[in-house]
Amino acid sequence: MKAVGLIVEYNPFHNGHYYHLQASREAADADVVICVMSGYFLQRGEPALLPRRERTEMALQSGADLVVELPYIFSSQHAEWFARGAVSILNHLGVDTVSFGSEHGRIEPFLNLLDFLQSRRTEYGHHIKEYSSLGYSFPKAASLAFQHMAPGKHLPDLSQPNNILGYFYTKAVNELGSSMSLQTIARVTAGYHDHNLTEADISSATSIRRRLTEDGGTPEAVEQTLPAPVYRRLKNYLDSGSSFYEWEKYFSYLQAKALTLPAALLGEMYEAEEGLHHRMQSVMKRNSTFHEFMHAFKTKRYTWTRLQRFATQVLTGTSKAEAAAAMETGEADHIRLLGMNKNGRAYLNTIKKHVDIPMISSLPKDKTPQQKLDEKAAAAYYLPLPAAERTIRWRREYEEPPLFFED
Amino acid sequence: MKAVGLIVEYNPFHNGHYYHLQASREAADADVVICVMSGYFLQRGEPALLPRRERTEMALQSGADLVVELPYIFSSQHAEWFARGAVSILNHLGVDTVSFGSEHGRIEPFLNLLDFLQSRRTEYGHHIKEYSSLGYSFPKAASLAFQHMAPGKHLPDLSQPNNILGYFYTKAVNELGSSMSLQTIARVTAGYHDHNLTEADISSATSIRRRLTEDGGTPEAVEQTLPAPVYRRLKNYLDSGSSFYEWEKYFSYLQAKALTLPAALLGEMYEAEEGLHHRMQSVMKRNSTFHEFMHAFKTKRYTWTRLQRFATQVLTGTSKAEAAAAMETGEADHIRLLGMNKNGRAYLNTIKKHVDIPMISSLPKDKTPQQKLDEKAAAAYYLPLPAAERTIRWRREYEEPPLFFED
Numbered sequence: 170m171k172a173v174g175l176i177v178e179y180n181p182f183h184n185g186h187y188y189h190l191q192a193s194r195e196a197a198d199a200d201v202v203i204c205v206m207s208g209y210f211l212q213r214g215e216p217a218l219l220p221r222r223e224r225t226e227m228a229l230q231s232g233a234d235l236v237v238e239l240p241y242i243f244s245s246q247h248a249e250w251f252a253r254g255a256v257s258i259l260n261h262l263g264v265d266t267v268s269f270g271s272e273h274g275r276i277e278p279f280l281n282l283l284d285f286l287q288s289r290r291t292e293y294g295h296h297i298k299e300y301s302s303l304g305y306s307f308p309k310a311a312s313l314a315f316q317h318m319a320p321g322k323h324l325p326d327l328s329q330p331n332n333i334l335g336y337f338y339t340k341a342v343n344e345l346g347s348s349m350s351l352q353t354i355a356r357v358t359a360g361y362h363d364h365n366l367t368e369a370d371i372s373s374a375t376s377i378r379r380r381l382t383e384d385g386g387t388p389e390a391v392e393q394t395l396p397a398p399v400y401r402r403l404k405n406y407l408d409s410g411s412s413f414y415e416w417e418k419y420f421s422y423l424q425a426k427a428l429t430l431p432a433a434l435l436g437e438m439y440e441a442e443e444g445l446h447h448r449m450q451s452v453m454k455r456n457s458t459f460h461e462f463m464h465a466f467k468t469k470r471y472t473w474t475r476l477q478r479f480a481t482q483v484l485t486g487t488s489k490a491e492a493a494a495a496m497e498t499g500e501a502d503h504i505r506l507l508g509m510n511k512n513g514r515a516y517l518n519t520i521k522k523h524v525d526i527p528m529i530s531s532l533p534k535d536k537t538p539q540q541k542l543d544e545k546a547a548a549a550y551y552l553p554l555p556a557a558e559r560t561i562r563w564r565r566e567y568e569e570p571p572l573f574f575e576d
Numbered sequence: 577m578k579a580v581g582l583i584v585e586y587n588p589f590h591n592g593h594y595y596h597l598q599a600s601r602e603a604a605d606a607d608v609v610i611c612v613m614s615g616y617f618l619q620r621g622e623p624a625l626l627p628r629r630e631r632t633e634m635a636l637q638s639g640a641d642l643v644v645e646l647p648y649i650f651s652s653q654h655a656e657w658f659a660r661g662a663v664s665i666l667n668h669l670g671v672d673t674v675s676f677g678s679e680h681g682r683i684e685p686f687l688n689l690l691d692f693l694q695s696r697r698t699e700y701g702h703h704i705k706e707y708s709s710l711g712y713s714f715p716k717a718a719s720l721a722f723q724h725m726a727p728g729k730h731l732p733d734l735s736q737p738n739n740i741l742g743y744f745y746t747k748a749v750n751e752l753g754s755s756m757s758l759q760t761i762a763r764v765t766a767g768y769h770d771h772n773l774t775e776a777d778i779s780s781a782t783s784i785r786r787r788l789t790e791d792g793g794t795p796e797a798v799e800q801t802l803p804a805p806v807y808r809r810l811k812n813y814l815d816s817g818s819s820f821y822e823w824e825k826y827f828s829y830l831q832a833k834a835l836t837l838p839a840a841l842l843g844e845m846y847e848a849e850e851g852l853h854h855r856m857q858s859v860m861k862r863n864s865t866f867h868e869f870m871h872a873f874k875t876k877r878y879t880w881t882r883l884q885r886f887a888t889q890v891l892t893g894t895s896k897a898e899a900a901a902a903m904e905t906g907e908a909d910h911i912r913l914l915g916m917n918k919n920g921r922a923y924l925n926t927i928k929k930h931v932d933i934p935m936i937s938s939l940p941k942d943k944t945p946q947q948k949l950d951e952k953a954a955a956a957y958y959l960p961l962p963a964a965e966r967t968i969r970w971r972r973e974y975e976e977p978p979l980f981f982e983d
Contacts, residue, residue, distance in 0.1 A: 421959055421966070422832045428955035429833075429893030434841055454955070454970050457963040486836030548835035548861070552828055556864040559828070563861055 170516050173199035173266045174259035174349070176239070176252070176338065178207045180217050181403065182227040183377055184370050185357055187396050190232045192354045193268035201234045201516040203264055205255045206507065207244035208543060209550040210485065212251050214477030216414040216550055218378055220562070222572065223406055225508040229574035230398040235513030236572075237262070238505040240539040241546040242495040245481050247307075250496070252337035253344075257500035260347045263520045267342060267351050271325070271335050274355030279332075279339045282324045286336075293318065306472045308333075331356075345500075369393050382413055416477075418553035419484055420459040426483050427453045439492035440479040445471070449483070485549045487542055494538035502537040503527045508572035532567045577923050580606035580673045581666035581756070583646070583659070583745065585614045587624050588810065589634040590784055591777050592764055594803050597639045599761045600675035608641045608923040610671055612662045613914065614651035615950060616957040617892065619658050621884030623821040623957055625785055627969070629979065630813055632915040636981035637805040642920030643979075644669070645912040647946040648953040649902040652888050654714075657903070659744035660751075664907035667754045670927045674749060674758050678732070678742050681762030686746045689731045693743075700725065713879045715740075738763075752907070776800050789820055823884075825960035826891055827866040833890050834860045846899035847886040852878070856890070892956040894949055901945035909944040910934045915979035939974045 173193050179186060194202050206228065208221045217224060225236045243254025259267055271279075286293055296314030301307060312328035325332040335353060342349055357371055372380075372394040380390045388403050395403065427435060427449050435446040452465040466476055482492075495502075503526055509517065521528065532540060544567070551562045580600050586593060601609050613635065615628045624631060632643045650661025666674055678686075693700055703721030708714060719735035732739040742760060749756055764778055779787075779801040787797045795810050802810065834842060834856050842853040859872040873883055889899075902909075910933055916924065928935065939947060951974070958969045 420963060422829065424966075425829045425832060425956065425959050426836075426893075429891070429952045431893060431895045431898055433897070434844060434893075434895060437841060455967065457967045484836070486833075486838060486841075488838045488841060490840070491838055545836045549832065552832050556827060559831075560862065560864045 170200040170519055171198060171266075172201045172203055172262070172264045172516060173197035173268050173352075174203045174205065174262070174264035175233075175268055176255040176259070176334075177204050177228070178211050178217070178244075178374075179204075179224045179228055180207075180211060180374055181219060181377065181381075182224065182231055182396070182399050183372065183374060183391075183394050184396060185373075187231050188357045189268075189270050189354055193266075193352070194232070196352055196354060197266040197268060199266065201512055202232060203235045203237070203259065203262055203513070203516075204228050204233045205239045205258045206236055207239045208241060209546045210241060210245040210481050212244065212246070212248070213474050214245055214479070214481045215416055216419065218381070218413045218415070219403075219406065220414070220550070221507060221566070222569070223402065225572050226574070227399045227402055229508050229510055229572065229576075230402065231396050233508075233513075235262075235509045235516060236507040238507050238543070240495070240501055240503070240505075241485070241487075241542045242492060242539050243501070245478055245485075245546075247475075247478075248333045248337045249340070252334060253341045253499060254501055256338055256341035256347070256349075257345060258504055260342075260345055260349060261501065261504060261524055261526055263523060264349055267338055267349050269335050269338050269351075269353050270331075270356045271353040272329075272331060272356060274353055276351050276353050278323065278325050279335050279351065279353065282327070282336055283339050283343060285324060289318065304470055306470055306475065308472055382415060414550065414553065416459040416480075419549075420462070422549070422552050423459070423462075423480055423484055424453055426486070435483065437488050437490070438479070439482040439487045439489050440475075441482075441489075443470075445476075445479055449479070485542070485546050487545065491538065491542060495542050497538070501526065502539045503529055505529050505543070506571040508574060510574045510576050514573075530570050577607040577926055578605060579608045579610055579669070579671045579923060580604035580675050580759075581610045581612065581669070581671035582640075582675055583662040583666075583741075584611050584635070585618050585624070585651075585781075586611075586631045586635055587614075587618060587781055588626055588784065588788075589631065589638055589803070589806050590779065590781060590798075590801050591803060592780070594638050595764045596675075596677050596761055600673075600759070601639070603759055603761060604673040604675060606673065608919055609639060610642045610644070610666065610669055610920070610923075611635050611640045612646045612665050613643055614646045615648060616953045617648060617652040617888050619651065619653070619655070620881050621652055621886070621888045622823055623826065625788070625820045625822070626810075626813065627821070627957070628914060628973070629976070630809065632979050633981070634806045634809055636915050636917055636979065636983075637809065638803050640915075640920075642669075642916045642923060643914040645914050645950070647902070647908055647910070647912075648892070648894075648949045649899060649946050650908070652885055652892075652953075654882070654885075655740045655744045656747070659741060660748045660906060661908055663745055663748035663754070663756075664752060665911055667749075667752055667756060668908065668911060668931055668933055670930060671756055674745055674756050676742050676745050676758075676760050677738075677763045678760040679736075679738060679763060681760055683758050683760050685730065685732050686742050686758065686760065689734070689743055690746050690750060692731060696725065711877055713877055713882065715879055715882075789822060821957065821960065823866040823887075826956075827869070829956070829959050830866070830869075830887055830891050831860055833893070842890070844895045844897070845886070846889040846894045846896050847882075848889075848896075850877075852883075852886055856886070892949070892953050894952065898945065898949060902949050904945070908933065909946045910936055912936050912950070913978040915981060917981045917983050921980075937977050 175193060190202060210216055228236050239255050243251055293314055296317050297310050300310035300313045315327040327333060339351055342351055370393055377391045377394055380386055388407060392400050432447060456462040456465055532544060547566045551559045582600060597609060616624060618624055635643050646662050650658055700721055703724050704717050707717035707720045722734040734740060746758055749758055777800055784798045784801055787793055795814060799807050839854060863869040863872055874880060939951060954973045958966045
């Protein structure tokens with residue numbers, strides 16, 4: 170069976186994702202679509218709007234055959250580690266093609282970019298260092314270094330965030346010595362009038378989240394931008410009394426951590442660099458919302474996303490030592506199955522003898538370094554729930570078998 | 577001016593406290609009554625039902641002339657350290673007499689007990705060690721060792737908790753080489769029919785707290801056991817929408833700490849001994865209330881109080897290193913003024929030149945080791961409030977001048 174692999178957050182699943190999933194299957198001529206999906210906390214350093222289980226269900230409703238988890242240590246990281254972890258899982262799962270979205274939909278420019286930057290690695294690193302020393306954040310310094318080297322229009326512009334993930338997927342496939350091929354599908358955007366999607370059917374996940382969570386926001390406001398089964402699942406989730414997971418709901422827990430841990434121990438948290446933890450403590454007490462706090466915390470030297478990721482590490486209590494242990498091999502140390510349909514199960518049966526890292530359906534007693542962090546991420550994620558519900562959710566997350574989707 | 581000093585929690589202030597305060601003043605023939613009061617967290621390892629400010633006001637309404645804070649490092653400790661910290665403050669404040677409650681109201685037995693145990697210190701220590709090694713908790717082992725040495729009826733029985741604090745006050749006065757004298761006032765108890773108090777007027781603080789906080793509990797249920805101004809203040813507190821501070825409200829914060837901190841860092845918390853932190857982590861996730869958690873956490877080897885104190889250290893993030901720094905001198909490193917009346921202010925004016933540790937009205941920028949812990953205790957204490965109120969309370973606790981009570 171031929172498999173295509175996608176790397177996703179689905180926060181939440183929308184028409185653009187649906188298009189990408191179907192187009193990826195078609196372009197790769199694949200029998201099975203495998204999604205590596207972030208669990209609880211995402212690349213921008215924020216909680217997923219909906220729990221892992223609900224997002225898995227939405228993906229299966231929309232054409233995914235198999236959904237596996239991207240472990241926490243990769244899901245809340247900058248692009249290079251995020252890509253590295255996800256690609257390593259697809260590689261272990263015997264995927265034929267990794268498919269990602271881009272503006273133009275051509276893979277050659279990414280392969281050329283990899284050649285270009287690898288041949289001029291020293292020069293690139295030198296320029297990044299130079300710009301960093303002027304006080305720019307790392308992503309900004311990397312972008313300026315790239316512009317300085319003026320690779321011209323034939324290569325993807327790494328000052329565009331959308332191209333950065335594509336580049337790191339390409340790099341990870343190369344570094345892992347994987348035989349997987351890469352393909353990229355042109356994103357459908359507002360203004361893109363093909364595939365029976367009108368402008369009104371397509372919104373970015375950011376805009377959908379905003380419309381769902383702002384004051385007076387309702388699922389109806391985004392109905393047109395979601396596949397019908399996803400919309401029904403979302404409605405059902407909210408109608409049953411559940412609500413979205415957002416940073417504001419975690420703010421008191423972040424305060425509890427930051428204001429009571431001794432500075433020396435807060436400094437042991439992953440991503441606490443250059444006194445960031447002292448800065449966090451000093452501004453933490455004066456603000457009543459997470460958003461206000463972040464504005465006070467923000468500096469030119471660090472991006473908003475980088476600081477949110479640090480806050481996430483504090484919230485989940487991820488120490489430098491734990492992160493180092495979880496990142497030691499540079500690859501996923503297990504594959505957690507979240508959900509599948511018959512087709513996905515058939516695929517698993519064909520490959521499972523060849524997968525050389527543990528595939529798990531629930532958390533084992535003896536946990537790998539990455540599983541330990543996943544367990545803590547789940548503990549942190551459900552804190553805003555009432556105590557009794559929290560206990561139930563925790564137990565379910567650890568013990569529940571993968572979702573089987575009858576299609 | 578002659579001063580009598582009381583060591584109190586006032587959780588909450590009740591008729592028994594009122595009687596003790598007035599009788600102490602009278603017996604010591606004192607011009608001024610000084611109370612050293614625990615701030616946020618108490619000796620049994622639990623939050624005070626009402627904030628420091630409100631409890632200060634109730635004490636001043638009821639005859640106290642000056643209220644100062646017992647720093648956190650002493651207020652949430654076993655009896656010996658609790659007594660040591662409090663007595664050191666009274667000593668610095670030039671108090672003439674330390675007055676505490678006891679069943680019988682005679683001081684000689686306590687002085688004799690001190691002589692007895694000091695002369696047989698090695699033997700006592702040896703027996704405690706022996707009983708401890710049989711798996712008894714420390715207080716139980718100390719009590720059994722004491723019974724084993726059979727001091728007879730002429731000495732206070734140290735297997736009675738009520739006598740333990742009195743003994744350690746006596747010991748602290750002796751060890752500090754203080755010139756303060758000691759007196760003890762017989763407690764008024766249910767069944768004690770003097771001083772215009774009937775049986776119905778007297779309840780223990782424990783029973784009052786239970787009647788206030790149980791389902792359907794109202795202030796009216798305890799009205800008769802409180803001085804009238806205290807009752808009015810309590811009513812007013814509740815009528816304005818405030819509520820009591822209880823462990824259950826902190827449970828999710830305790831879970832957040834215990835479930836996300838790496839075991840190695842949780843083990844750095846003060847009172848994490850013999851793998852207690854591992855035990856805390858392993859039982860924490862299965863329980864929906866603090867009370868359920870404590871039942872699962874309890875072992876024969878540790879008292880409920882000892883385990884609650886450990887939970888308090890985790891909640892306030894007090895590390896072994898911070899506790900060691902705060903306990904280094906074995907005395908209070910500052911005196912924080914919480915409230916006074918004219919009489920108390922006049923007393924302060926007569927002694928302030930002779931007080932050789934800092935007397936503070938608000939938290940300074942450069943904090944002593946004990947002040948750092950007080951700041952964290954306040955941060956933890958107000959966590960259950962809504963975010964905006966929490967921010968206001970934090971600022972007020974640090975910046976607000978002492979309460980001045982016009983009587």
